[in-house]
Amino acid sequence: MKKYLTAYSIALQETLQRRWTLLMDRVGGFAVVLSLYSFWNVLLGDKASFLGYTRPEMLTYVLIINVLRSFVFTGRGWQLVGEISSGRVSSYLVRPLRYQGYALALDLAQKTIHVGSAFLEIGLLVLVARGVFIPRDPVAWALFTLAAVMASLIFFFLEFAVSTLAFWTSESGGPLFCFELFLQFAAGAFFPLDVLPEGLRRLLSATPFPYMVYFPARVLLQKIAPSEAVRLLGVEAAWLAVAAAVAAAAWNRGLLSYAAEGG
Amino acid sequence: MGKWPMTAALTADALTKDYRSPIKEPGLLGGIRGLFDRRYKDTRAVDAVSFSIEEGELVGFLGANGAGKTTTLKMLAGLLTPTSGTARALGHVPWRREAAFQRRLSLVMGQRTQLWWELPAYETFRLNKDIYGLSEAQFRASLDELVDMLDLGAHLSIPVKKLSLGERMRAELAAALLHRPSLLLLDEPTIGLDVIMQKKVREFVRGYNKRTGAAILLTSHNMTDVVELCRRVIVIERGRLLYDGALDALVARYADHKILRARFSGPFDAKKLAALGTVVSVEDGRAALQVPRARVAASAAALLRDFPVADLDVEEVDIDDIVRRLFGGA
Numbered sequence: 001m002k003k004y005l006t007a008y009s010i011a012l013q014e015t016l017q018r019r020w021t022l023l024m025d026r027v028g029g030f031a032v033v034l035s036l037y038s039f040w041n042v043l044l045g046d047k048a049s050f051l052g053y054t055r056p057e058m059l060t061y062v063l064i065i066n067v068l069r070s071f072v073f074t075g076r077g078w079q080l081v082g083e084i085s086s087g088r089v090s091s092y093l094v095r096p097l098r099y100q101g102y103a104l105a106l107d108l109a110q111k112t113i114h115v116g117s118a119f120l121e122i123g124l125l126v127l128v129a130r131g132v133f134i135p136r137d138p139v140a141w142a143l144f145t146l147a148a149v150m151a152s153l154i155f156f157f158l159e160f161a162v163s164t165l166a167f168w169t170s171e172s173g174g175p176l177f178c179f180e181l182f183l184q185f186a187a188g189a190f191f192p193l194d195v196l197p198e199g200l201r202r203l204l205s206a207t208p209f210p211y212m213v214y215f216p217a218r219v220l221l222q223k224i225a226p227s228e229a230v231r232l233l234g235v236e237a238a239w240l241a242v243a244a245a246v247a248a249a250a251w252n253r254g255l256l257s258y259a260a261e262g263g
Numbered sequence: 264m265g266k267w268p269m270t271a272a273l274t275a276d277a278l279t280k281d282y283r284s285p286i287k288e289p290g291l292l293g294g295i296r297g298l299f300d301r302r303y304k305d306t307r308a309v310d311a312v313s314f315s316i317e318e319g320e321l322v323g324f325l326g327a328n329g330a331g332k333t334t335t336l337k338m339l340a341g342l343l344t345p346t347s348g349t350a351r352a353l354g355h356v357p358w359r360r361e362a363a364f365q366r367r368l369s370l371v372m373g374q375r376t377q378l379w380w381e382l383p384a385y386e387t388f389r390l391n392k393d394i395y396g397l398s399e400a401q402f403r404a405s406l407d408e409l410v411d412m413l414d415l416g417a418h419l420s421i422p423v424k425k426l427s428l429g430e431r432m433r434a435e436l437a438a439a440l441l442h443r444p445s446l447l448l449l450d451e452p453t454i455g456l457d458v459i460m461q462k463k464v465r466e467f468v469r470g471y472n473k474r475t476g477a478a479i480l481l482t483s484h485n486m487t488d489v490v491e492l493c494r495r496v497i498v499i500e501r502g503r504l505l506y507d508g509a510l511d512a513l514v515a516r517y518a519d520h521k522i523l524r525a526r527f528s529g530p531f532d533a534k535k536l537a538a539l540g541t542v543v544s545v546e547d548g549r550a551a552l553q554v555p556r557a558r559v560a561a562s563a564a565a566l567l568r569d570f571p572v573a574d575l576d577v578e579e580v581d582i583d584d585i586v587r588r589l590f591g592g593a
Binding site: 002003005006007010013014017018087088090091093094095096097256258 | 337340341342344360362365366368369370372375376377379381382386387389390391392393394395396422
């Protein structure tokens with residue numbers, strides 16, 4: 001366990017070392033939130049509510065997206081693709097180390113810094129933009145945190161699984177990019193899924209994707225009764241188990257292929 | 264197994280590896296066809312290679328590019344699974360990748376890095392300390408020794424990206440040896456280094472071998488590495504074992520010639536040189552001849568008698584040439 005903690009601490013240091021990359025990352029993320037915020041502001045106009053969200057709720061949804069983007073949508077996918085294609089992954093395979101645990105430690109370091117930064121940004125926004133709904137119910141916060149942590153792990157494992165395509169093809173960057181884009185759409189990271197037609201929404205609800213942004217956001221906004229939220233957390237946990245199993249299976253299959261084909 | 268003595272650190276028994284690679288047909292049409300109907304070609308990279316290395320031995324592993332050296336090393340390190348045959352390293356089957364094996368193994372690939380780029384090498388060392396489960400005391404002792412031998416002291420606190428190639432390579436070696444592996448697989452450890460740095464790395468490898476008794480298998484394109492470090496060499500060619508034995512014997516077997524090098528003080532008839540031996544080169548009033556050992560004295564005498572020789576040298580054939588001839592299938 002200690003090795004993964006050390007990896008976490010080293011990764012924290014390295015992220016801080018790359019100050020400019022971090023800053024640009026955050027500026028980029030903030031720009032998305034700012035444009036979403038302005039977009040909804042204009043769309044709402046002087047309407048009191050839209051799609052069942054009051055104006056402050058909709059604005060809060062946008063802010064929650066900012067936090068969840070930073071927390072959920074960071075993974076090690078691109079690094080993994082690079083390490084597999086360059087053969088660098090070998091240097092981990094010859095050491096007594098579980099690569100997935102190692103990658104997760106590095107990812108957590110990244111999340112730690114991004115979440116810290118995201119809350120800072122929101123603080124700034126709340127000061128500027130009035131009329132934001134700030135939930136005060138501790139139960140909602142607790143359920144939200146749990147949902148977000150699981151969402152983050154689901155994303156990590158799914159992205160990890162997609163990235164292992166690099167074991168078989170040198171063109172795994174394309175699928176990974178599409179996957180990430182589709183995921184943001186299907187998770188509700190661009191807009192609440194209530195915007196979508198009923199059929200499509202139902203279809204998505206049978207996938208793990210809405211659990212990654214839409215569900216935690218609605219929990220925090222108290223749009224879901226606590227008992228229902230607990231039930232859905234159970235479903236989310238099941239998806240997490242599936243995602244972890246898929247990632248492990250993909251990794252093991254990939255390693256077999258790596259071991260057979262060379263690198 | 265049972266074929267090898269128990270003190271062997273490493274044995275390979277008929278180790279064989281086939282690679283399967285898709286055949287790319289030429290042109291765009293070929294590429295599109297390849298999407299639907301991909302054909303493969305099997306290539307045998309390593310073909311029934313067997314050898315055994317004792318504890319404490321330092322063995323050179325030679326072969327041309329693509330001869331199968333790296334593939335063999337990767338199988339022995341557990342990165343690749345052989346198509347057939349087997350191997351044992353420190354009592355383990357390498358490709359099972361057991362932690363007990365990995366804690367005693369190190370694979371160093373000259374062109375690859377495990378160091379964290381943005382951070383000082385010291386941070387990677389700390390990480391490896393925990394990966395290999397070293398105690399603080401073990402880590403300190405090992406690190407002090409490596410820093411001293413590799414002359415790393417001043418570079419430990421500088422981000423890796425700011426180190427020169429030679430400094431980085433030495434830091435790389437330190438990272439790979441902190442856990443004092445009993446089996447060390449070195450792939451091109453001096454590649455890209457200047458002559459002084461190559462010498463330092465060689466001295467270090469020799470010292471490590473002497474001090475720890477680790478078995479070391481080393482590949483290098485740099486024959487100086489092999490000549491200075493290894494008494495025994497294993498040569499493979501197109502995946503097959505070509506020679507396994509003393510380096511001296513290899514030289515004696517293949518170096519049946521010497522080289523006569525002459526510098527002339529005046530004009531001479533280059534055509535007549537051919538009578539004395541195989542002409543290797545003639546230019547700018549200089550010539551080099553390859554002469555069978557038995558005829559060296561006679562040829563030298565004739566050269567001095569019949570040509571305006573200003574200077575004459577008799578040299579041993581370069582070991583590089585011997586190996587090149589071996590690889591050329593001589």
